[in-house]
Amino acid sequence: MELQPSLVEYGFRRVIITITAVMCALLEIVDTTIVNVALNDMRGNLGGTLSEVSWVITAYAIGNVIIVPMTSWLSQQFGRRNYFAASIIIFTVASFCCGNSDNIWELVFFRLIQGFGGGALLVTAQTLITESYPPEKRGMAQAIYGLGVIVGPTLGPPLGGYIVDNFSWPYIFYINLPLGAIAALLTLQFIRSPKYSEKKSASEIDWWGIALLALAVGSLQYVLEKGQEDDWFNDEMIVICSVAAVLGFFFFIWRELTYKSPIVALRVLKNSNLLIGTVLSFVLGFGLYGSTFVIPLYTQATLGWTATQSGMLMVPAALVTAFCMPIVGQLIQRGVKQQYLVAGGMVVFFIYSIWGYFILTPDTGSDAFFWMLIVRGAGLGFLFVPISTLALSTLKGREIGEGAAFTGMMRQLGGSFGVAVITTYIARQNMQHRSDLVSRLDVNNPVVQQRVEGLQRNFMAKGMSPDVALKSGYQMLEYSIYKQATVLSYMDVFLFLGCLFLFCVPFVLMTRSGKTKIDPSSVH
Template identity: 45%
Template structure:
């Protein structure tokens, strides 16, 4: 265990790296339009900038435990930071869209290791009694990172050019590399471990993991763009995902030295429940951050920077709550009570949002609901993490941390995919109802069109053009109202998903008082 100055330098280093990785999952979203123009890319092509990073992330995360054992955790972490930093420079220097996609994939390979290994290093820095505090500091990065991304990206896009969303990683990456070399050490178990010979590595498991999880992530990232299962392309990768995942599960349950030991799910009921709850957490966390900026920018006309600043206080509140929740866990408050409380608070947030969104909503209307979201996320993340890993040690803890990290990421991908699809399709369906009340035979409709027409004529438009503008204005009002109804339904749907999953908490086995969490190998 480290103490004093060294301990806090390590804390700063790993939280900084964790933030970098998570910020980069969302920072590019606000720059896609600029990228399309500068790189002569179509909207479909530019979505691969997001997809490639996510695919690399979700492949690498479950393998971090094995890779750290094989090469040494410090070495693996240092190489990952360097890969992430160099790939960030390459992304900014890209001259066409496919160069950028390739470098984003490489960046995702480095980034996938940062979050999982940061957790291991951070927790290993604290003595057992302070482990909840270590987890709390890690949780600050996980909750705040995805929210800071759009804020920082919006500011950069508004004031600079898109390559700077990648260049800002460079000084932080250099500093993190130096601190890693100087201050981070391997625990004795990893330091004394003998690497497996290449012939003994579970290459079949590696291949099936890449095939199954990579194909699934691709389907989730590209499904809406390709019209889901109407596309041969999506159907093909869905089939590959099914083959890969089924083969991966079979292989890892039967292999003598699996790359990802799935058997620990059977040895720890809390880990199995925690894996499912991690999926729910990822779903709610990423889906709510995805839908809110779309609403504020499309309907209310906010800039990306404005939207990010609205989200920021709630994310900071969640981050600052983490140490408080860590103290509560240290004091013996059971996770079995904290998790359902967090779920219900998050439901209050979604219900509140569903009721307050309107065409006239302002920034101040969202402050308290988003603060409630931050409170709920804080009460969910840390108890799930500590509950999942309680009682595990050595390699089991490392495997468990990698599994829950991957599942949380997949939960986020499912959330974004489902919400995005529901949003686009429900707007078209919800338009049918109000449209029945709009007719040239309806007095109110005719009066509204005439008022709009006169307004445009008074601005100097010819009569026929003014009439067309009036029809367009009426269509705009209709679509705004329909969109608001749909966004309200989306928030309600997310909240109901959390309520439906509440009974899972009953399966949690309460840890014995004083039971430690050995995360010396957690990745």
Template identity: 45%
Template structure:
């Protein structure tokens, strides 16, 4: 393959994956706009996020099976077309539930693009350069969720929320045309008998993962098990997932081959990827909310905070791939990535209400480099102990764990934020007493300021002063709760690090990455 054709193929395939990953986070900033335009509540509008996540999580683990059954080229191109058509339908939806339905279809198309794109990129490179392929694909995995909120905020600044979806249409059409030209169909490696559709396994997966995703996405807003349907769906998720695991381990031709988890390296990598997903998606979620809602940064300024880190991360990804190929042990690189992410979390936990843009750059660079150090090694570790025919399935399971980690992490931090806000507010309020000289002086000064500037009556000025004091308390409690949330996520990275001891004695060089995803 010529250098130009290789470049076009990689750019095309990675663009498809980036489109999917951007859409996991781009709508977060547009929920209120959608609700106002479509006459929906915020609770109803949040199903736009939930439906996409459910479809993603369902499709990702079965993508290798469907690619083998339908033909990888047809499956990949068909998924791009489905994603593009669904994006157009989302952008023209006339009510919230139509949008939710089209968003689910979009998620079905998008979920297939991640693992399938990864396989195509790996196959395009010669054996000696597949570490570079890992780095190139890692750039897409990293940048997609990161730039989603920034791109969404920019689109809302210049046009309507519809273009959050419609922007995918011209890109999707171009990617489809290029894929038809560039993507080849590999020779089949699985027998027709092994590709029989496992309908029972598929049903149990849809029920179990779908119910779990709804619980994770909606639990905090619905007060968890105090809401009947959340409690019921929790039972459904438990029964469905247990049934799914039992069935897939006992049936002869499973739709998801869970037997590959017997590999210690894949099992460890899956847990570490879950934690990495928590870190990636929660940091993408927490940072802009912290900067905009509490520190009142403009949307565009918030998005630009991540630019220096994103640029440095691209070089870090390439250097990581080269380090692995030169023989640096994978667990060592992963440990460094985990420590850097904890450093990011610790620095973010120290930010106060006086923080400016400059206070964010170093921790966000640490986060970006951390994710760059983890993206390639975790993929290599996941597949390093697998037989060639199991590698595509192992990679798909690993990708699913990253998405599940993100969903679980956001649900965890939302619950934690609500709890810690109440704790910090109570602690602050107990120190605000009428007998406290500082409190009395602050109220008096605020009352005089309100009365002089607004010309209000003394009684109204006193009420306004109390309201401003209450707002200040809420702001401080919010900042402290976000500080705690960052530290909580960073603590999860430290807790997970000892798992690396289980694979420390392995010395994977280029070989695991070389076989990687190409044989399936």
């Protein structure tokens, strides 16, 4: 849709609209990462398992993915101002309900609703900012919006950590309430809707496409999350959900390729660069959200760090990403091929992963993580912008918007799959490593006997009777085996992520070059 002159704002109104849009984008992005450092507390407080608590992240991501393709139609149907305000209210009310949840599945349900509200905030905020500025200032508008998008993931973990350590986990949701209320009031007062030539009837929207996408993604997510816990295909529910996921994706693809106005324009994937860019967006989401999920979990559950310490650990790396992105943008504008930048970013991310593989121990210090995470920040900085421009570089006109929506959706899907796959992988590897370690532990071995006797003496020195001290010694040995198996499992995750990114490098280099300059205002 072309920019309508009447929507360009000046002075105070434009400042208010910009602040409102950036605040809403921040609310949406911060809530994606703020829960990561609170997962341990949620698990203990609500009595959930690691697999169950990871749904707090994935439910939000699924809500986002389902609602994003519908945003354009809903804006036209109800008016952008009304739809944006309604999304803020849904997001805010769901945040209150999340904080008041009594069990893990109640929290997951309200996170899904929060995701429905939040998905619209990010997409609509970018459009609002773009349309409020005249064409010659649109680049600055995108920079303001981009800064908000970069700061969001940086704020999430340390803010979440501070709140969890000083208050309690429900307050990570309650802080949305005053901000959401202010944003809704400002939206209703200052934001105007464009005049649409005609409203589409409800019969024109691809309801079957939405239902099939929700069925396929939801079923696959359940299989990934619960498969390990329920013994995979020996469980009837896992089998049903697997069949539902396969059939859901099959009929979704068929529907989108044959329907006159599909929710996801799959036909645009005929473009080879977009196809590769979409796959890379999925991989980027997988690595980005996966590693953001793993590191706070490892530092808190295994190393015993506080939530604040875990959150602050991520800040320098996020600042490096923010610093690298404008530099990468300049390199692209000067004609450096996106393929080389993406391939370089993938190699840097591989180095970060291998570094993580080698430094993990049952008592790794924060200093050891610092430079490793700086490398991660640099790698991500070299991936975000080039993957977007590589994917869109050979598209024209309306295809650019469709392609941008597709890569954004796939990045979000990649993130939810990454969290699910990594959770399952850790659980499986933990069992495997524990089994291997126990099999090598011979109670008749003099070294083992010496260790147990040493532990027994320590406990007897604390006043325990010999038999209780011996039992405590064996429990301590069991705990150290468990901890060692956990460390080995996390090492495997880092190795897996590194190999995944390295595997993608040859495919990136095989893509053809398109235009290196893309008008950011055309990417909604």
